[in-house]
Amino acid sequence: xxxxxxxxxxxxxxxxxxxxxxxxxxxxxxxxxxxxxxxxxxxxxxxxxxxxxxxxxxxxxxxxxxxxxxxxxxxxxxxxxxxxxxxxxxxxxxx
Numbered sequence: 001x002x003x004x005x006x007x008x009x010x011x012x013x014x015x016x017x018x019x020x021x022x023x024x025x026x027x028x029x030x031x032x033x034x035x036x037x038x039x040x041x042x043x044x045x046x047x048x049x050x051x052x053x054x055x056x057x058x059x060x061x062x063x064x065x066x067x068x069x070x071x072x073x074x075x076x077x078x079x080x081x082x083x084x085x086x087x088x089x090x091x092x093x094x095x
Contacts, residue, residue, distance in 0.1 A: 061075050 057078070061078055
């Protein structure tokens with residue numbers, strides 16, 4: 001009789017482990033899907049931020065050209081920086 005009780009207890013524990021495993025597999029699938037969606041959303045938001053930062057740069061440059069002397073100095077510094085970057089690109093292309 002003691003052997004039957006041990007076998008039944010083990011069978012019950014194995015059954016609970018199987019149920020828990022199935023639940024965790026389903027939860028893992030849901031979380032994996034959510035992670036995929038969030039990864040795509042994150043990439044899209046980063047692209048949007050990059051586009052908006054470029055737009056801000058253009059607007060600041062435009063405002064600098066028509067704004068106060070401080071803004072003009074910043075705009076001129078940005079133009080000089082862009083010119084140096086263009087010169088570096090041309091130099092790399094000529095190699």
